[in-house]
Amino acid sequence: MDDSAFKVMRARREFEDLVPAPWNREQFLANLSAKRGRPIRLTAVDTSALEQAPCGVWLSYALYDEIVYDSCTSRLMPLPRDHVN
Numbered sequence: 001m002d003d004s005a006f007k008v009m010r011a012r013r014e015f016e017d018l019v020p021a022p023w024n025r026e027q028f029l030a031n032l033s034a035k036r037g038r039p040i041r042l043t044a045v046d047t048s049a050l051e052q053a054p055c056g057v058w059l060s061y062a063l064y065d066e067i068v069y070d071s072c073t074s075r076l077m078p079l080p081r082d083h084v085n
Contacts, residue, residue, distance in 0.1 A: 039064045044071035 018031040033040045047055070047070045056069040 036065060041066045043068045044073075045069070046071050048072075 014035075018028060018035060020027040020031070029040050029042070041064055043066055045068055055073070056067060059066040059068065
């Protein structure tokens with residue numbers, strides 16, 4: 001296995017360690033914030049007028065990260081794995 005495959009496997013394990021079981025969004029965000037060493041802010045926006053818009057955006061600032069998501073998203077809905085890099 002080459003170096004890039006090991007990096008991908010390590011990143012996946014690190015991500016999975018952040019995800020609580022059973023799912024709890026607040027705990028996930030606390031874990032993520034601790035891992036990144038800064039606060040995570042959530043911002044709900046109405047994306048209904050945006051045709052073919054992304055369902056969310058991760059913004060990384062100097063002092064905090066912001067996750068912008070569609071305001072119709074359920075609080076219980078986990079962040080889709082295929083949208084998290």
